[in-house]
Amino acid sequence: MEKKNESALERVKKELALQTSEMERTEAAQFLGELADWAYANSEAMLIDDEPGADDMDFYQHFDND
Numbered sequence: 001m002e003k004k005n006e007s008a009l010e011r012v013k014k015e016l017a018l019q020t021s022e023m024e025r026t027e028a029a030q031f032l033g034e035l036a037d038w039a040y041a042n043s044e045a046m047l048i049d050d051e052p053g054a055d056d057m058d059f060y061q062h063f064d065n066d
Contacts, residue, residue, distance in 0.1 A: 016032075016035070020032065
């Protein structure tokens with residue numbers, strides 16, 4: 001990872017730590033869980049866009065009504 005991206009990630013981590021420190025433990029856990037789900041979905045979406053033929057698969061899935 002590039003240095004500027006590492007720095008951005010560290011800033012986000014610090015901000016999240018600050019925000020969650022003001023929450024109840026269960027609320028913070030739920031918040032971080034939803035954040036993890038969001039991050040995972042977005043990272044997967046980034047990888048799918050790089051796969052050859054991904055656009056073709058998306059197109060044909062619209063016609064798969066079986």
